[in-house]
Amino acid sequence: MMSGQTGPVCVVLIALLVLWYVGAVFMNAPTQIDRYDRADQTWTAGQLIEDTLAQDRPILPAPHQVAVEMYKTIFAIKITSKRSLVYHSWVTLSSTLLGFGIGTLLGVLLAVGIVHVMTLEKSLMPWVISSQTIPILAIAPMIIVVLGAIGIKGLVPKAVISTYLCFFPVTISMVKGLRSPQVIQLDLMRTYNASKWQTFWQLRLPSAMPYLFASLKVAIAISLVGAIVGELPTGAQAGLGARLLAGSYYGQTIQIWSALLTAAFVAAILVVIVGWCERRVLVRMGVKS
Amino acid sequence: MTLKQVVNNVAEMPASKKAVVDINKLSLTFQTADGPVYALSDVDLTIEEGDFVSFIGPSGCGKTTLLRVIADLEQATGGDISINGVTPHEAREKRAYGYVFQAPALLPWRSIERNVTLPLEIMEISKEERVKRAQEALKLVELNGFEKKFPWQLSGGMQQRASIARALSFDADLLLMDEPFGALDEIVRDHLNEQLLKLWARTNKTVAFVTHSIPEAVYLSTKIVVMSPRPGRIIDVIETNFPNDRTLDIRETPEFLEIAHRVREGLRAGHSNDE
Ligand SMILES: Nc1ncnc2c1ncn2[C@@H]1O[C@H](COP(=O)(O)OP(=O)(O)OP(=O)(O)O)[C@@H](O)[C@H]1O
Ligand SMILES: [Mg+2]
Numbered sequence: 280m281m282s283g284q285t286g287p288v289c290v291v292l293i294a295l296l297v298l299w300y301v302g303a304v305f306m307n308a309p310t311q312i313d314r315y316d317r318a319d320q321t322w323t324a325g326q327l328i329e330d331t332l333a334q335d336r337p338i339l340p341a342p343h344q345v346a347v348e349m350y351k352t353i354f355a356i357k358i359t360s361k362r363s364l365v366y367h368s369w370v371t372l373s374s375t376l377l378g379f380g381i382g383t384l385l386g387v388l389l390a391v392g393i394v395h396v397m398t399l400e401k402s403l404m405p406w407v408i409s410s411q412t413i414p415i416l417a418i419a420p421m422i423i424v425v426l427g428a429i430g431i432k433g434l435v436p437k438a439v440i441s442t443y444l445c446f447f448p449v450t451i452s453m454v455k456g457l458r459s460p461q462v463i464q465l466d467l468m469r470t471y472n473a474s475k476w477q478t479f480w481q482l483r484l485p486s487a488m489p490y491l492f493a494s495l496k497v498a499i500a501i502s503l504v505g506a507i508v509g510e511l512p513t514g515a516q517a518g519l520g521a522r523l524l525a526g527s528y529y530g531q532t533i534q535i536w537s538a539l540l541t542a543a544f545v546a547a548i549l550v551v552i553v554g555w556c557e558r559r560v561l562v563r564m565g566v567k568s
Numbered sequence: 569m570t571l572k573q574v575v576n577n578v579a580e581m582p583a584s585k586k587a588v589v590d591i592n593k594l595s596l597t598f599q600t601a602d603g604p605v606y607a608l609s610d611v612d613l614t615i616e617e618g619d620f621v622s623f624i625g626p627s628g629c630g631k632t633t634l635l636r637v638i639a640d641l642e643q644a645t646g647g648d649i650s651i652n653g654v655t656p657h658e659a660r661e662k663r664a665y666g667y668v669f670q671a672p673a674l675l676p677w678r679s680i681e682r683n684v685t686l687p688l689e690i691m692e693i694s695k696e697e698r699v700k701r702a703q704e705a706l707k708l709v710e711l712n713g714f715e716k717k718f719p720w721q722l723s724g725g726m727q728q729r730a731s732i733a734r735a736l737s738f739d740a741d742l743l744l745m746d747e748p749f750g751a752l753d754e755i756v757r758d759h760l761n762e763q764l765l766k767l768w769a770r771t772n773k774t775v776a777f778v779t780h781s782i783p784e785a786v787y788l789s790t791k792i793v794v795m796s797p798r799p800g801r802i803i804d805v806i807e808t809n810f811p812n813d814r815t816l817d818i819r820e821t822p823e824f825l826e827i828a829h830r831v832r833e834g835l836r837a838g839h840s841n842d843e
Contacts, residue, residue, distance in 0.1 A: 463673045466641050470667040471690045472660055481686065485677045564677035565718035 299342050300332070306339040307331035340533045348537045361517075364541050370518040371506045372545060374434050378441020379502040383495065385442060386449025393450070394457040394483070395475065411447050415505065418443065420512040437509030437518075444505040445498035452494035456487025488564060492557035499549045507542060519545075587653075588742055588774045589615035589638055594647035595799075596633060606799030607633040611647070613793065613802060617741075620768055620775045622785035623793045624831060626839065630800025631778040632670065635744050638776065639667050651742070663691065665742040666735030670750065672727040674719040674734075681706070681715035684734045691738060705733035708767060709760075725752045729760070736767075743775045750780065757781075758816055761788060769812040782835075783819055786828050794831055796838025804834040 304327075311331050315322045322330075332341040340348075349364065358365040389407065392399045419440050426436040460482050468478045510520025519542045526535035596608040607630045615621050623631045636642040637649060640656035651659035659665065666687075674683045684702040693701075706712050709729035719727055732748060749757045765788055768775055779785050785792050786808065794804040808827055810818055818824050 461673070463669055463671060464675065467667070467669065467673050468690075469641060470639055470660065470665070471687045472663055473690045477690050481690065482675070485675070488677075565679065565720075566677075 296342055299339075303337065303339045303341045304328055304331045307334055307337045310334070310338070336530045337532055340536050344533050345536045345540060348533045349540065352537060353541070364519075364522070364537065367517060367519050367522050367538070368541055368545055371437075371503070371510065371520065371542070374437035374509065374518075375441055375499075375503045375506040375545075375549070377434060378438035378505060379445055379499050381438065382442040382445035382498060382502060383449050386446040386494075386498070387453055387491075389446065389450045390453030390457055391479070393454050395479075407447065407450055410443070415440065415444060415508055419505075419508050423509065423512045437506045440509040441502040441505035445502040448494040448497045448501075449491070452490040453487055456490025457483045459490065460486045485564065488560060492553065492560070495553050495557075496550050499553050500546050503542065503546050503549065585616040585618065587614050588617050588619070588651065589613070589776070590648075590650045592648040594634075594637065594644050594649055596630075596637060596642065597645045608637070608644070609799035609801045611800075611802055613805070615774060615776060615791075617774055618772050619791055620765075620789050621777065621791045621793060622789040623776070623778045623795060624780065624782065624785045625795030625800075625835065626797055627780075628800075629795040629797035629838075631795060632746055633800065634795075635667075635746050635776060635778060639665060639744055663687075663738065664740060665744050666738065666740040668732055668735045668743070668745040668748045670746045670748075672719070672724075672731040674727055674730055676719050679716050679718055680711065680722065680730050683719065683730060684737050687734065687738045693738075701737050701739075702733075705737040706730075708736060709733045709763070725756050728752065732764075741773055743773055743777075745775065745777045747778050747780065749784070757784070762816060764788065765814070782828050782831050785831060786824055787814070787816065787819060792827070792831055794834035794838065796835075803838045804830070806830055806834075 308327060308331050311327060311334065312322075315327075331337070332344070334340075337344070352362055352364040356363050358369075360366065389403065393403055394400075422439055422443070423436045426432070426439065457479075464482055464486075465478070468482055473481070506518070507520035507523070510516075510518040511524055519538050522538035523535055526532065526538060591611055591613040594608060594611040595606070598605040598607055611634065613621075623634065625631055633642060637644050638651065638656060640660040649656060651664055654662075674680075675686065678686065681699070681702050684705055685698040688698040688701060702715070703712065706715065709732050711726060711729055711733060714722065714726065714730075719730070722730065728748060728751065732745075735743060735745075749760055752760065761784060764775075767773070768788075775788075777785075777788060779788075790808060792804075792806040792808070793802055794806070795801065796803045806827060810823075
């Protein structure tokens with residue numbers, strides 16, 4: 280499967296890189312030409328291209344500049360250093376995972392309640408849905424401030440924001456998944472006089488597994504977004520969000536782009552891990568491979 | 569054996585056997601958006617211990633509905649019904665019957681063996697005993713060797729046999745079977761009919777069996793219930809007296825053909841009422 284995909288994926292990747300370089304030259308050229316003019320310097324096209332791709336604070340950094348920065352901040356310095364992206368990634372990842380764990384649990388519990396108790400569906404579902412219509416950027420500072428006021432700082436408030444974002448897809452899919460058994464399967468359990476609990480355990484939960492994993496892939500990715508958003512209002516102490524914010528304060532575009540790409544890699548790895556778990560579970564459940 | 573002995577009237581039967589299912593003036597009306605559907609009307613029927621009762625009738629005459637009422641999957645809107653002297657609800661709580669649905673309804677994430685042990689697990693029977701009973705049940709339907717396979721790895725007929733094994737696994741005295749062999753080819757069907765008959769003769773279970781096939785009904789049954797639609801009702805009950813160890817050869821006998829003829833006449837009469 281891999282070999283059939285690598286070719287096309289590489290072509291797209293190269294096309295993107297080329298586009299990026301072209302973009303970098305065009306975006307950075309005006310400031311570079313300004314600089315030449317002020318220094319009364321003559322310049323050639325070749326020199327212009329070379330210089331636009333080597334600026335200190337370019338508007339759009341070139342890929343190799345980002346790559347060098349990432350190499351330096353990921354591999355070349357001690358991971359305990361405040362400049363290490365590994366350190367910052369870990370800060371963000373830990374609250375992502377905590378928020379994801381709590382959010383998943385909350386999402387599943389809500390779904391179980393909604394599926395089993397009629398009144399919960401009527402009373403809870405509108406709240407679940409309206410919770411997501413409020414922009415997270417508006418809610419995040421309030422959560423940080425309110426929790427900070429009662430002495431809860433650091434990991435937990437960020438995890439709360441992740442939880443807030445990621446319980447939603449889990450609840451929605453799990454409600455659907457727990458209701459996915461066919462009538463004939465429910466009738467079958469009834470002929471055995473199975474209890475609600477037994478029906479849940481033997482029928483509803485296994486039926487919901489594919490739905491659960493589909494939602495977990497979304498949940499883990501937005502949980503990371505939540506953690507990054509949660510780092511923005513805290514005054515940028517640590518985490519990938521803090522790196523983004525600090526970078527934009529000081530016009531360190533290369534730093535911003537490094538943090539951004541790192542966040543994307545972390546998200547991709549998390550989604551891949553969830554996908555791997557999904558395959559393991561579904562194979563155990565006898566799904567055709 | 570004369571025809572008189574083979575075809576008896578209901579009233580002439582000795583009333584010594586215990587009634588497993590006792591239905592009096594039962595009716596069931598579904599309230600639907602397009603108005604009421606009279607699925608069952610004025611049904612009277614007694615199924616005695618050890619009976620093999622077939623229900624036959626055109627599509628939509630309420631065969632499945634009747635079976636579902638017996639199984640407490642559907643509530644009658646009129647009349648009385650008792651199973652082993654108690655209500656269907658209580659009977660279901662006591663796990664008095666095994667139900668074979670029109671479709672296999674196997675759980676796709678469980679192996680065949682674990683599908684068969686599902687009811688046993690729900691009844692909290694020990695693991696050792698579960699495996700032993702699954703083995704026996706799978707052997708009865710000739711699926712031994714397929715324990716570890718998943719449902720999608722089996723043909724439709726094998727899946728239906730697995731679902732029969734599942735209904736047999738907890739050894740209920742009453743078996744309710746809704747067209748279990750409907751989707752199978754003639755040869756497999758004949759074979760499974762023989763197996764089912766042997767099982768019935770050996771275990772003295774009571775069987776209620778829905779079918780569309782006249783030969784199947786006549787071959788298997790001690791009692792054939794002919795039904796007609798709109799409203800669903802019983803138009804004839806035919807008792808047969810074939811020996812318990814009968815083979816498929818009886819299908820060539822005049823007695824067999826005579827009963828098959830009577831069933832067909834009943835079905836035809838029900839149909840013409842309908843026009
Ligand atoms: N849940 C339901 N709601 C409304 N009408 C129903 C319902 N179930 C069955 N019916 C109607 O009741 C009648 C009897 O249905 P039933 O399924 O018992 O027929 P059947 O004899 O088993 O037919 P078949 O041989 O096709 O399986 C049909 O007219 C059907 O449309
Ligand atoms: Mg039916």
